Amino acid sequence: MNKKNTKVLIICYYWPPAGGPGVQRWLKFVKYLPSFGIEPIVFVPENADYPLMDEKLLNEVDSSITIIKGKIKEPYQLAKKIAGKKAKTMSSGMIPQNRNQTKWDKLLLWVRGNFFIPDARIGWVKPSVNYLENYLKQNPDIKTIITTGPPHSVHLIGMNLKQRLGVKWIADFRDPWTTIGYHKELKLTNKAQNKHLQLEHDVLNTADQIIVTSKTTRKEFELKTKKPIAIITNGYDIINVGKIELDEKFTLAHIGSFLSNRNPRVLWKAIKELRNENEVFKAAFELKLIGKVSDDILETLKEFNLLECTDNRGYVDNQEALIQMRASQVLLLVEIDSEDTKGIIPGKLFEYMAAERPILGIGPDDSDFFSIITETNVGQNALYIEKEKIRLILLEYFEKYQQNNLKVYGMGLQYYSRKRLTEKLAHLITKK
Secondary structure, three states: OOOOOEEEEEEOOOOOOEOOHHHHHHHHHHHHHHHHOEEEEEEEEOOOOOOOEOHHHHHHOOOOOEEEEEOOOOHHHHHHHHHOHHHHHHHOOOOOOHHHOOHHHHHHHHHHHHHOOOOOOHHHHHHHHHHHHHHHHHOOOEEEEEEEEOOOHHHHHHHHHHHHHOOEEEEEEOOOOOOOHHHHHHOOOHHHHHHHHHHHHHHHHHOOEEEEOOHHHHHHHHOOOOOOEEEOOOOEOOOOOOOOOOOOOEEEEEEOOEOOOOOOHHHHHHHHHHHHHOHHHHHHEEEEEEOOEOHHHHHHHHHOOOHHHEEEEEOOOHHHHHHHHHHOOEEEEEOOOOHHHOOOOOOHHHHHHHHOOOEEEEOOOOOHHHHHHHHHOOEEEEOOOOHHHHHHHHHHHHHHHHOOOOOOOOOOHHHHEHHHHHHHHHHHHHOO
């Protein structure tokens, strides 16, 4: 790397060999920042207990990138010894619905919500601040630091370094903090909730620059701070996976974790009706699930007699996930049916877009990801109450599948390429 490059310290929890969507954003930013004259130094946990692993992602980390590590004490390691599989499931975001929660589930949620604020990685903050304060003093040419959350405890590292050293600090929010969907499920006491709100306020008003991934989150944060807020969405990278043959069946594929609170009963009902009414559709249809699937989802599929047409493949690495996206006939994107999730734009949306397969999006009205799907012409959207619309979309896609003409013609996808998005980030880093 050119020694004249601007240096930036990036502090993040999720990093290869971690798998899942939380890794991709900063893995790709780090990949492309040198193209814009910026040298990234990345600080990550040394012994993190990641819920998902993808060793192949290590191949995407350039050997010239400086990676520094700090030890972390993971409370989930202790929790797994006590509660076993339930703790591991919960650490990956698979929170059971209230009606299915055991006493252990409720206890773990209460402890997680009220003893670990803002999250279970709070123990990484103090040792990281002490280590990085010394590191930055020894490397005075690093003038800018970036933190990315969740986990939002990472932002507390940035805030402390800002207060101690006066460095420029950019706080990147991949998801909101106190309004994210699972926040309400943590059984917070009033004291714990107020502490979350205070920490969120402090971070938003101490950072020099805030980055969010959606218009809705920017509007939310603009009510809480006067600091500048930029939108840099997630995106896609061009990865050559070779020639892919489309599935022979009419596959509707969901790629990624399928959480309990993203359970679109309206979709399952529409599919059940179509299978009962149309023998040709029934013979051709297959629901393909790639990634971790909650027990609540599987129970609902059983309720609607859909397990017999479901191929549940479990978690796969990112490379295989990309292959499955491109092989599927239709891609399913589901977000929680809540006012709080309108600003959530799932990272896999952009990989879906690059796969050039039609998307069926289901979520709350006026969702930001609905707008992107519509503007780029990559699919169709429906609300949780629009069963008839979902039926019509599936039938339209099925008819085109039968005619061997099921395609999409995306528009403006180049604006969501990882390199194009990194250019926006580089501008914020170098801005005085």
